[in-house]
Amino acid sequence: IHFYKRNLQIVTTRLLPLHCSASNFSRISMSTTNGNSGKITIGTHNGSFHCDETLACSLLKLLPRYADAEIVRSRDLAVLDTCTLVVDVGGVFDKERHRYDHHQKTFSHSMNSLDSKKKWVTKLSSAGLVYCYFGKEIIAHLLGAKTEDKLVEKVFDKVYENFVEEIDAIDNGISTHDGEGRYGISTNLSSRVSHLGPNWNDANQDFDVGFYKAMELTRTEFMDRVNYYGKVWWAARDIVNKSIQDRFKVHKSGKVLEFEQGGVPWKEHLFELEKENDLSGSDGSILYVIYTDQNGMWRIQCVPLRPKSFENRLSLPENWRGVRDQDLEKVSGIEGATFVHSGGFIGGNKTREGVMAMVEVSLKNL
Numbered sequence: 001i002h003f004y005k006r007n008l009q010i011v012t013t014r015l016l017p018l019h020c021s022a023s024n025f026s027r028i029s030m031s032t033t034n035g036n037s038g039k040i041t042i043g044t045h046n047g048s049f050h051c052d053e054t055l056a057c058s059l060l061k062l063l064p065r066y067a068d069a070e071i072v073r074s075r076d077l078a079v080l081d082t083c084t085l086v087v088d089v090g091g092v093f094d095k096e097r098h099r100y101d102h103h104q105k106t107f108s109h110s111m112n113s114l115d116s117k118k119k120w121v122t123k124l125s126s127a128g129l130v131y132c133y134f135g136k137e138i139i140a141h142l143l144g145a146k147t148e149d150k151l152v153e154k155v156f157d158k159v160y161e162n163f164v165e166e167i168d169a170i171d172n173g174i175s176t177h178d179g180e181g182r183y184g185i186s187t188n189l190s191s192r193v194s195h196l197g198p199n200w201n202d203a204n205q206d207f208d209v210g211f212y213k214a215m216e217l218t219r220t221e222f223m224d225r226v227n228y229y230g231k232v233w234w235a236a237r238d239i240v241n242k243s244i245q246d247r248f249k250v251h252k253s254g255k256v257l258e259f260e261q262g263g264v265p266w267k268e269h270l271f272e273l274e275k276e277n278d279l280s281g282s283d284g285s286i287l288y289v290i291y292t293d294q295n296g297m298w299r300i301q302c303v304p305l306r307p308k309s310f311e312n313r314l315s316l317p318e319n320w321r322g323v324r325d326q327d328l329e330k331v332s333g334i335e336g337a338t339f340v341h342s343g344g345f346i347g348g349n350k351t352r353e354g355v356m357a358m359v360e361v362s363l364k365n366l
Helices: 051-060 125-143 150-171 189-194 207-232 233-247 266-278 325-332 352-363
Strands: 002-006 009-013 026-029 043-045 069-072 086-087 256-258 290-294 298-302 337-340 346-349
Touching: 009 150, 043 051, 051 086, 051 125, 051 189, 051 207, 069 207, 086 125, 125 150, 125 256, 150 189, 150 207, 189 207, 207 233, 233 256, 233 266, 266 346, 290 352, 298 352, 325 337
Parallel strands: 026 069, 043 069, 043 086, 256 290
Antiparallel strands: 002 009, 290 298, 298 346, 337 346
8 A cells, every 4th residue: 555645635545557557547546535625536436347437537537627636436435425526336316416326226317308408318327427417518628619509519419429328328238229139349439448457367456557548548539529520520511501502503403412522421411401401301302412532533422311321312223233434334324434332322433524414314213
């Protein structure tokens, strides 16, 4: 046991191995303390760890007021009672007291039950609880925005739906499907966090080293996701909106969008903007987008039925699928045609005129 003094607080902790770095996280793994004397502490359980509490701790430490908080890993309720915040342990959910456990029988909250404006009904883990109450503030801080900005609200929703909800579901044992899945997924963040702890037959059963590696991993991936949705995905919204307004300049049907470059994450924006512009339904819905790829070749891509669907509103002609180059030119009668994917969702041409000819033929299948 090593004793040290920090900010007039004496705590007990095991020394980190010399090869291990705790990164920017302050570390305490303890069973006793002489009181926090005003020091901000985040309590969670010791021993084996999961993705939800490591993410919950790293989320809180992204806020300036908790950046220097000490992590207290203990199951001793007397120790946890001294902590400023407690996550994933203690058997209490109480927002006012900053207690964020989800294991008690009385807990059944989802994002929707805590905020009726949100659609998600997956039971929350400690990560989801912390994200529910601190997420917008964290996102605003990371993006240099105000919590009331539309950007923050949109990024909050996207990060929950595409990052945090998965962690909530896995921690609560909620499958993505009913019955037996076609294949298993073992590379998600929760799985990778689980591999950071010691194996059952390792001589050294120190879980603390892996816990702080997991905090670093979850923090990095969360920040990457926020930066993507806040700086990449959101920036595409204006491009998609302008293309919708200019769609009749591209084709008289108004069913084709043109982007100045490829790589624009357009699908989810398109579905949302269609609703805002009252373009839903067979008469108004957009069927294709065209753009150039990184090699300057033109592409035609089908709009899916839903943002993540593999089905299209109108696929490319069946007799084009899986055909390339000169064979495709013969089958389609279109000069410069280079390929059509066997799934019929995307094709290519050497010129804009050629790709528009592919549009014309494809639209005849309506």
